[in-house]
Amino acid sequence: MTEPLRLSKRMAELGLCSRREADDWISKGWVRVDGAVVDVLGSKVLPQQKITVDRRASAEQAQRVTVLLNKPVGYVSGQAEDGYPPAVTLVGADSRWPRDPSPLRFHPSQLRSLVPAGRLDIDSVGLLVLTQDGRIARHLIGEDSTVDKEYLVRVQYARPGRLPERDLKLLNHGLSLDGKPLRPAVVRWQNDDQLSFVLREGRKRQIRRMCEAVGLKVLGLKRVRIGGVRLGSLPPGQWRYLGPDERF
Structure with missing residues (x-):
């Protein structure tokens, strides 16, 4: 007999969102299992049950941004440590690559929950992905990730x-x-x-x-x-948005 799984874990396995996002959507009443709303954190489901999400969740997810940064030496990927600033402090209107083809406009709200999907050491440089989208983070750094x-x-x-x-x-x-x-x-x-x-x-x-x-x-x-995304000619210390046609 198949064992039930936590609903949030199953949603992440299906690529619907990250587990953190799933818990948020569940608590908001945006998740249905076999047509019935499930709003209790920790609820379990069987693999064959049908999970759907409210269109408000999809709309919220569509607004999340992913940023490609050319990290220079002297910045840490995540939280500040030993006096070194985090790479996210380089993301702002003034440091956006002038040749970024994305039509998106930068807004400070895009910095909320913008986290690195992977790491680069303080003394390493190059392509660093920062994202608000839990699906991308899981795809790049999840235990089962196969992205090279x-x-x-x-x-x-x-x-x-x-x-x-x-x-x-x-x-x-x-x-x-x-x-x-x-x-x-x-x-x-x-x-x-x-x-x-x-x-x-x-x-x-x-x-x-x-x-x-x-x-x-x-x-x-x-x-x-x-994966399929290259640093290209993005200058050190500058960033651009991940394009809609780019895939890791």
């Missing part, structure tokens, strides 16, 4: 000679961090001192630790792509 991310990494070999081919193969598959094996990656040389990394996971300081494991020192790290 591409980085350009400038390195210096700490030993005589050049990185052996066997160690390049280890970077592609065979390394572990904190006792857990890493998923296969695609790592290849771009030029004499720069590697391209394509990953489908994002453990803390993962690329730097992978490089350290084979004797490479990271001199610079830049994220240039997340």
